[in-house]
Amino acid sequence: MDDHGGASKGAGRRAAAYLVNGFGFLRLSLLTLLGAVLIAGAAQAQTYRFSTFEVQGNTRIETSTILANLGVTPGESITAGQLNDGFQRLQASGLFETVEIVPQGGKLLIIVNEYPTINRISIEGNDRLKDEDLLTVVTSQPRRVYSPAVAERDAANIAAAYAQAGRLSATVQPKIIRRSDNRVDLVFEIAEGRVSEIERLSFVGNRAFSDRRLRRVLETTQAGLFRALIGSDTFVGDRIALDTQLLRDFYLSRGYADVQVLSATPELSPNRDAYFLTFRIQEGQQFTFGDVTAVSNLPEIDVDQYQSEIQVRRGNVFNPQSVERTIQRLELLATRQGLTFVRVTPTVRRNDADLTLDVDFVIEKGERLFVERIDIEGNATTLDRVIRREFETVEGDPFNPREIRAAAERIRALGYFSQAEVSAREGSAPEQVIVDVDVEEQPTGSLGFGANYSAESGVGVSFSFAETNFLGRGQVFNFSVDTGSETSSSSLTFVEPYFLNRDLALSFSIFYNESSQDTLTFDTRSAGFSTGLSFPAGEYSRLALSYGFTTDKLTERPGTTLSPVLLRDEGEAITSFVSYTYTYNTIGGGLDPTRGVRLRFGQQFAGIGGDEEFVKSTFLASAQRTIRNDEVTLNATFEGGVINSLGGTLSRQSNRFFNNQSIIRGFESGGIGPRDLNFSNGSLGGNYYAAARFEAQFPLGFIPDEYGISAATFLDMGSVWGLDDATTVGIPIDDGFFLNSAVGVGLLWDTAIGPLRFNFTRAINKRSFDREQTFDLTIQTRF
Template sequence: MDMDDFGKACTRAGRGREPLFRRGFRMAVAALAAFVLVVASQSVQAQTFRFDSFEVQGNQRIETATILTNLGVARGQAIDAATLNDGFQRLQASGLFETVEIVPQGNRLLVIVEEYPTISRISIEGNRRIADEDLESVIQSQPRRVYSPTLAEQDAAAITDAYVAAGRLAATVQPKIIRRSDNRVDLVFEVAEGRVSEIERISFVGNRAFSDRRLRRVLETTQAGIFRLLIGSDTFVADRIAFDSQLLRDFYLSRGYADFQLLSATPELSPSRDAYFLTFRVQEGQQFRFGQLTAVSDLPQIDVAEYQSEIRVRPGNVFSPQAIERTIERLELLATRQGLTFIRVTPQITRNDRDLTLDVDFVVERGERLFVERIDIEGNATTLDRVIRREFNTVEGDPFNPREIRAAAERIRALGYFSQAEVSAREGTAPEQVIVDVDVEEQPTGSLGFGVSYSEDSGAGASVSFSESNFLGRGQRLAFAFDTSSQSSASNLTFVEPYFLGRDLAASFSIFYRESDNDNFTFDTRSAGLSFGVSFPVGEFRRLALRYSYSDDKLSARDGTPADLSAILAADVGSNVTSEIGYTYSINTIGRGLDPTRGVRLSFGQSFAGLGGDAEFVKNTFALVGRRAIRNEEVILNGVLEGGALISNSGQNSLQANRFFNTQSIIRGFESGGIGPRDLNANNASLGGNYFVAARLEAQFPLGIFPEEYGISGAAFLDAASIWGLDDTNGGTAGLDPVDDSFFLNSAVGFGILWDTQIGPLRFNFTRAINKRDYDREQTFDLTISTRF
C-alpha cells in the first residue's frame, strides 16, 4: 500500500458553522484510517523511507522548523512506516493544527497542515437568567488567541456548572464556530437554560421533639413558595446541603441533644427535572441537662475554689456546647490574669443515662509549650490585614491556644465580610513554633436600597438607603438613608468605627434632619442636629455607651396662626437648642445566652442637658425585654416593660421636642400623640408628657391555614401605657382651666398577621381599645409595609 493513501486519509475540515462533535468525529475517523493503513503495511514486507528534502505547506503562524521538530524525521535517516506514523500523531496531538497531511514523494516528504484559526470574537447566546459578564468570567478562551476545541469544550462545561449552581440542572451549552476570512472564527456558546430546579419540599424523618415546620426555619434553604421567582434560597444548590446539615446539628446540640445524629440528607430529582425533594433523616436521641460542674487541677499554683467560682452554669440547665466553651474561656482568662501561661482547660464529660445528665469536670492543666510564630492571611483583596488580625486575641510571639484560634475563626466569619473563612494551624520553622493560616474569600458588603412604605400614621412614602459595612476595606460602617412620606421626611448619615484607637471601642458619628406636618397636631416641627459617641464591653453580655448630641428644634403653628396653638406650646414657638451628654448601660442575652430558647435585654440610660443651649434637664429611660420560646419553639412569647422620666432643672418648663409622645412602639391601638396630656382649651391639643410607662405582651404563633413556606404567622398582644405630667399646666395664663396631665393607664388588645417576605416584612394589626378617655384617638387598624427592591 502506497504512503500517498496514508496522507490522503487525513482530510481537511469543512467550512461554516460546524459543531465540534462532528469535526471531532471526522478527525477520529481519519486517525483510525491512518492506524489501519499502518497496521496493514506492517502485514507485508516492511518498507523503509529516506528523505533528502522536506516541504511544509499551509503554515502561517507556526514556524517550519517547529513542525519538522514535532515530526521527528531527520534528513537522510532511514525510517519505516510506523516511525512516520508516530510523527504524524505528534503533529496531531500538538493542538496546533486542525488537519495534517503527510505525503511521501520519493526522496521528498510533503507536509500539509491547516492551522487552528484565531478567535475573532466570543459571544454567548440564549442566556437570560445569567448575565454575559458573569458567564465570561468563567471561560478561558479569549479573543485574538488560537482557537482550541478542547478548551472550548471545557468552557462549555464551566458555563453549564454556573447554571447548575443557579439551580438550572437541565441547562445545556453547545460551543460552535463561525468561519470568517483570514483564518479567523467567531466562537459562539449556545445556551439552553432550561427550568429552575427548585426545592419543592423539605421533609424530616425521625424527628419527635421538633416539628418539620420548626426545623425548616433552621435551614438556609427554603421551600418554593409564591415568591419563587424572587427567592434564591428555594433553588437547589448541592453545596448548601452541607451547610444546612451543620445548622441542623448545631440546633440540636445547643438544645441538649448530645447524641443527635444526622443519618442522611438526600435530594431526589423529580421526573421532570425541575424540582427536588430534600429529605433529612435524623436520630434525635434524648435531651440532656448539666449535672455537677466542677473545676479540678493537679497544679500547685491553681486555687481550685477560685476557679470553681468562675463556673456560671448551674446544674439542671440544658446541656449546651456553647456554655462549655464560654466556661473554658472564662477559666483560661482567669489564669491569664493570674500571670499563668500555657494553662489549658479540658472538659471531661461523664454521662448519667439514668437521669439524663452530663457531669463536667473542667481540668485545669499545663498545656504544650507552643508559641505563635506568625499569622498568614490570604484571599483578602479589599479587606485590610489589620481588620482580620484584630479578631485574634493572640499576636505573634504569644502562647498558642487552640481554643482561642477556633474562637477567632468564628469571629471572622461573624463579620459578614467573607463568604468563606478558614483558620488552621501548622508547624512553624521550629518545633515550638506554630503558624496560623487564615484563608478568606470576600463577598459584597454594600447595599443600595429603594423602597416604598405605607402606614396609617404617616401614609404612603418612599425611601433611599445606602449601607457599606466594610468601608474601604477598613471594617468601618457607613450608612445613609432618606425617607419621605405625605406627613414627614427624614434623612441621616452615620459613620461607625468599630475599633477606635485599635481597641474594642466602637466610635460613631451621625447627622440628621427631620421635619413633620402631622395632621394629628396643630403644629409643625423641624429638627436638625448631630451626635457622636463611643461604646465598649464591660463584661459578658454587658455594654456601656457614652454619647453627646446637639439638636436645633423648631416648632411653628400650623398655617402660621399661633392663636390656634395651646398656650403650653406657644411658649416653644421658634428655634430651641438642646445640648446634652448621656450614657446607656445594657445587658443582652437574647440569642447569646446559655439557653437559646430564652433571653433578656435590660437597658438603663440618662441624658443631661445644660451644656449650652436652651434646655436644662435630666432624662432617664429604662427598658426590660424578655423572650421565651415554648411548645417546642412553635410559640414565641415577648414581654416589654419600659418607662422614662424628664426632670427639668432651674425651674424651666420642658420643651415639646424633649417630651415623650405616643408612637406604635409605646402602645398600639392609638394614633401618634393619641394619648397623654391634653389642652382642653385648644381643641384637645396633644402636648406630650414628662413621664411615660408602657407594658407590652405578645405571643407569636404559626397559622395553620397558610402553607408555611409563605412565611405567614399570627400574633396576639396586649398593650398598656400612660404618658403624663407637665411642669406647667396653664401655660402661664391666668384664669384658664388646667390641662389634663394626670396619670391614666390606656390599654388595648389586638391580633396581628405577620408576613415575612423576601421583599420586606409586612404586618397587619387589628386592635381595640379597652381603656381610654373620650378625647384619646384610637387606631383600630395599622398596616406597615417596607418593600425593598
C-alpha cells in the same frame, strides 16, 4: 537512511499509514518499519534519522515551539513509536486543528493547521442569569487561541451555574462563527429550562420538633406563593450539606447529644421541575448538665478560682456552645494570670440513667507552639488588616487552636465573605505554625429605591445607600431619605468599628426631620448631629458614650391657636448634650438559645451650651423565651423614662416623651398623654412615661410555612404624664398618670417585597380625648 534497499523503500511507501485524531490525520511513510513487518514478520521496531525539518502552515506558533513539542533532534535515531508520541504531544498541545507528519527520507515534513483566535465571546438565550455573572465562569478569552475542549468545559461551568440557581434542565451549546484572518466568534447558546423547586420538604424520625419548626431551621424552603421571586426554594445540591449541619446544630444546642442526620434524600419529579427533599433524623434523648467541675494537676492553678468562672449549672440543658464558652473563659483567665500554653480540655461522662452529662474541664499544659505568621488570600477589596484584627493572636504568640477557630467564626460573622476558611500548617520549624486564611468576597453594599406605607405617615417614597464594608476598610456608611404625606426625614451615618485598631466603635451621624401632621396646629423641624464611642463592657454588654447637638423649631400654623404650654416652645432652641448608654443582651446569643434577656439604661445630660438644661433617663428590660418545642415565642418588655429639668428651665416639646407604636400599640403617635383641654393641639408630651408590653407569636397551623405567615397576640399598657408648668398656665391641663391599655392580634408576613405586619387593636382603657388606632399596616419595600 542509505543502508535500506530500494525494495524496502517501495514496500514502505505502499504501506503508508494514517493515524487519525479528532481534527486531522497523520500520514507516516514508515519506510522500513512496515516493509520489515511485511517481509520478515519481525517485531523489531525500525529507527529513523532526520537531518532536516520543514514546518508548513504555522503563522502564530514559532517553528522552534513545534519542534520542541515534537521532541526530535536532527541526526538522532528515533523509533516509529517515539515519532508517534511526538505527534500526540503536538495534537494535545491544543494549538492545532490538524497535524500531519510526512517522513521524506532524511527530511521530516510537518504540516499544521492552527486553531483560530477568538475574536469575541457572547452568551445568547439567557434571561435569568446576567452575562457578567456567567462570564466569570468562562475561561476562554478574546484574543486567545480557541480550544474546543476549553469551550466545552466553559459550557459545563455555565450549566453548573444554572444548576446552582435551580435550573437543572438548562443546556448550553458552544458554537463558533468563522471570521476573516483565522478568527472566530465564540457563542454559548443557552436553553434555560424551568426552575427545579423544592415542592415538598419533609422529615422522618423527628418526635420532639414538628416538621414546621425544623423547616424554619433550614436554609432551603418549600416553594410557596412567591416562588418566582424567592431563590431559597429552588433546589441547590450544595445547600444540602449546609442544611444537614444546621439541623444537627439545632438539636445539639437543645441537648440532643446523640442526634444524627442519617440521610438527606432529594427525589426529582418525572418532569424534572420539582424536588422532594426528605431528611431522616435519629434524635436520641435530651441531656442536661450534671456535675460541672474544673480539674487540674498544675501547681500554679487555683482550681477554686477557675471553678468560680464556670457559669453552667447542673440541670441546664446541655449545649456545646456553653462548653465552648466555658473553655474560652477559663483559658482567658489563665492568660490574665500570665500563664502560657495552658489548654482546657472537656471530658464528658454520660449518665444514661438520669440523662445527664458530667463535664470536667481539665486544665493542663499544651504543646509549645508559636504562630509564625498569618497569611491571607482571596481578599481583592477588603484590606488585610480588617481580617487580621479578628485574630486575638498575632505573630509570635503561643498557638491556640481554639482561638484560631473562634477567629474564623468572627471572620464569617462579618458578612463580607461568602466563604472563609482558616487552617494551620507547620511553619519553618517544628515549633512554628502558619495560619492560612482563604476568603471569597461577596457584595456588601446596597442601593435601594422604594415605597413605604403606614397608617400614621401615609404613603411615602424612600432612597437608601448602605455599605457595611466601605472601601474595604470594614467601615459602615448609610445614607437614607424617606418622605411621607406628613413627615420626611433624612440621615447619614458613618461607623468605624475598630477605632485605633481596638474594639472601639467610633460613630458619626447627622439628621434632618420635618413634620406637618393634619391632627396638629403646628409644624416641627429638627436637625442635628452626634458622635460617640462604644466598647464592650462584658461578655454580653456594651457601653456607648456620645455627644450630640440639635436644633429644634416649632411653628404655629396660620389661622390656628397654640396652647399656652406650647407658646413658650414656639421658635427655635438648641440642645447640646453628652450621654451614655449601657446595654446587656443575651437574646439569640446567650448560653440558652431558647431564652434571653435584653437590658438597656441610658442618660442624657443637656446644658453644655445651648438653651436646654436637663437630665433625661431611660431604661428598658425585655425577656424572651420559646415554649412548645420552639413553636411559640413569648416576649415581655418593660420600659420607661424621666426628664428632670435643671437651672430653673422647663422641659420643651421637642425633648419630652411621646407615645408611638413601638411603646404602646392601639393609640396614635402622640395619641395619649398630657392635654390642654381648651385646645386641639394633641398631646403636649410628658416628662415621664412607662410601658409594659406582652406578646406571643405562633404559627398558623392551617397556613403552610412556606408562605411566611405567622400570628401574634399582644397586650400593651402604659402612660405618658407630667409637665413642669401644668399648674401655672392658668388653664385646665390634664397631665396626671393614667394607665392606657389595649389588646390586639397581628399577622406577620415575610414576603419577597419586605416584611409586612397587620395589627388589629382595641383599647380597653382610655380617656375621652385619647386617640385610638384600631388598625396599623406597615410595609417596607426595596427594589
